[in-house]
Amino acid sequence: MSSDQAKEPYGFTPDGRTFLYSVVRAATLQDIWRVEVDGHEPAVVLQTPFIDARPRISPDGRWLAYYSSESGRPEIFVTSFPNRQGKWQVSTAGGNFPRWRRDGREIFYLAPDNSLMAVDVNSTGPTLEVGSARRLFELRARQFPVAGQSGYAYDVSPDGHRILVNALLEEANEVPITVVANWPTLLEPD
Numbered sequence: 001m002s003s004d005q006a007k008e009p010y011g012f013t014p015d016g017r018t019f020l021y022s023v024v025r026a027a028t029l030q031d032i033w034r035v036e037v038d039g040h041e042p043a044v045v046l047q048t049p050f051i052d053a054r055p056r057i058s059p060d061g062r063w064l065a066y067y068s069s070e071s072g073r074p075e076i077f078v079t080s081f082p083n084r085q086g087k088w089q090v091s092t093a094g095g096n097f098p099r100w101r102r103d104g105r106e107i108f109y110l111a112p113d114n115s116l117m118a119v120d121v122n123s124t125g126p127t128l129e130v131g132s133a134r135r136l137f138e139l140r141a142r143q144f145p146v147a148g149q150s151g152y153a154y155d156v157s158p159d160g161h162r163i164l165v166n167a168l169l170e171e172a173n174e175v176p177i178t179v180v181a182n183w184p185t186l187l188e189p190d
Helices: none
Strands: 006-012 018-025 029-036 043-046 052-057 063-068 075-080 087-089 096-100 106-110 115-122 129-138 154-156 163-165
Touching (some): 018 052, 029 052
Antiparallel strands (some): 052 063, 063 075, 075 087
């Protein structure tokens, strides 16, 4: 699977048989690909004229959440996996870096204003039911991943009740300065 195209890894499907990644290409910007661990050739999962990236498979392996720029700004969408039947928009005012709760009943994402958002989803039937987005809390701007960074700045516990955020420590604005006058006299023996 060697090529000169930039690739960003995103992980395995729940059964461990398929690995998802995105490929950066001039013609289609960024696409979602998969490769089976049993040696099959890589295959396109989603390829459009827009940025399609950061794929996350639902815990039951039936749904693909991803980021797309098709609306002119980053948004979170979900489609069925692997056949891509139907498409549902999860975010309504921009979104990036989707994550599923372990039971598949909630999707988390980062909004453009650095708020961590949560959306209830019901995926028990053949279609997806998407609830309204709820703001959980705001991350400090320095916590939000920078452009070109593929890593996530947060993770969610399996029950969805705890969130770990990659945060920088606050820097003190004032650093105390100690001035010692006539310091050579301190070196003289008594």
